Amino acid sequence: SFTPRAFSGIKPSGGLTLGNYLGAIKRFVDWQEAGTHETIYCVVDLHAITVWQDPDMLHAATREVAAGYLASGIDPVKSILFNQSQVPAHVELSWIFSCVARMGWMNRMTQWKEKAGKNAEKESLGLFAYPALMAADILLYHATHVPVGEDQKQHVELTRDIAQKFNHDYKVDFFPETLPVIEGPATRVMNLRDGTKKMSKSGESDMERINMTDDADTIAKKFKKAKTDPAPLPETMEGLKDRPEARNLVDIYAGLAGLSDEQVIAEYAGAGWGRFKPALADLAVAKLGPISAEMARLMADPAEIDRILAHGAEQARAVADPILTRTKEIVGF
Ligand code: ADP
Ligand code: NA
Numbered sequence: 001s002f003t004p005r006a007f008s009g010i011k012p013s014g015g016l017t018l019g020n021y022l023g024a025i026k027r028f029v030d031w032q033e034a035g036t037h038e039t040i041y042c043v044v045d046l047h048a049i050t051v052w053q054d055p056d057m058l059h060a061a062t063r064e065v066a067a068g069y070l071a072s073g074i075d076p077v078k079s080i081l082f083n084q085s086q087v088p089a090h091v092e093l094s095w096i097f098s099c100v101a102r103m104g105w106m107n108r109m110t111q112w113k114e115k116a117g118k119n120a121e122k123e124s125l126g127l128f129a130y131p132a133l134m135a136a137d138i139l140l141y142h143a144t145h146v147p148v149g150e151d152q153k154q155h156v157e158l159t160r161d162i163a164q165k166f167n168h169d170y171k172v173d174f175f176p177e178t179l180p181v182i183e184g185p186a187t188r189v190m191n192l193r194d195g196t197k198k199m200s201k202s203g204e205s206d207m208e209r210i211n212m213t214d215d216a217d218t219i220a221k222k223f224k225k226a227k228t229d230p231a232p233l234p235e236t237m238e239g240l241k242d243r244p245e246a247r248n249l250v251d252i253y254a255g256l257a258g259l260s261d262e263q264v265i266a267e268y269a270g271a272g273w274g275r276f277k278p279a280l281a282d283l284a285v286a287k288l289g290p291i292s293a294e295m296a297r298l299m300a301d302p303a304e305i306d307r308i309l310a311h312g313a314e315q316a317r318a319v320a321d322p323i324l325t326r327t328k329e330i331v332g333f
Helices: 018-034 053-071 088-099 102-109 111-120 125-139 150-169 216-225 244-257 261-270 272-299 301-330
Strands: 005-010 038-043 080-083 145-147 180-181
Touching: 005 018, 005 053, 005 125, 018 038, 018 053, 018 080, 018 244, 018 272, 038 053, 038 301, 053 088, 053 272, 053 301, 080 244, 080 301, 088 125, 088 301, 102 125, 111 150, 111 272, 125 150, 145 150, 180 244, 244 261, 244 272, 261 272, 272 301
Parallel strands: 005 038, 005 145, 038 080, 145 180
Antiparallel strands: none
């Protein structure tokens, strides 16, 4: 039996979005505070370079993601918080898992298919292999639970397949079958301009996403311009069906307020966007304002962030290194 342990990570490939906050960071804080699991959170810089990153920008984004975690309530005393490239075992285990995973499994990953599109020939090998590194991130800590947004579900399922195949091939019961945890109203926050795409740090236009560091005026402007259909908010959940933009704004409101969609609909039944959007903007400013102020304070002292990450890496290595050592023995090294 495995120690109850939650692991998750965020790529430093640009500024943090409201999607990262609601789908990931806010929930990571809940797991930390619940105290039922050890919690290990990572800035996954090895994942970021699967697409080109300017070195100075990568360094800055790594500190920004760390600041986002800390400002949102990740406490380095209660959780292990570290930067992936400072724990070399991730890369070693990822190679072993690259030899366990099958090409066909990787080819089926919808995120690869979406990102590579018709241009797969021009993508990095790392972008294709990324789910094997993600499996290593998780299984290096024998994590039992991975809180993630919906977009990562398939990768956590692949992690289970890799663990199963490893255990089967080497006739051991060494890696746990990790569970993805996708819960709450806002595990798939959509783009504000195009409701068919998820909100992402690497999206083309700044107007399509809310950044965790946006000021109050910018947040208000972005929600005001958010695409919706003209109908008012429905009286029941049923009325949100086939209205992805309306559904998204209700999800965001619910996520920020700590309510269910049903509760938000009950409160705003029949309201027009002229009433709902400003209320949503006010709520977002109230929740994100203190976090972005704290992020700015932390980022003004990068040495302190680096110190926290270095300490976290030491703690991470203490968990990871014995698991890697044992894995290598099993493999026959
Ligand atoms: P991004 O896609 O913004 O680059 P990452 O790939 O670093 O973000 O994902 C970090 C975490 O944030 C993952 O758990 C992911 O599922 C979650 N996440 C990212 N975007 C969203 C979104 N739009 N809605 C909900 N969760 C999200
Ligand atoms: Na993602």
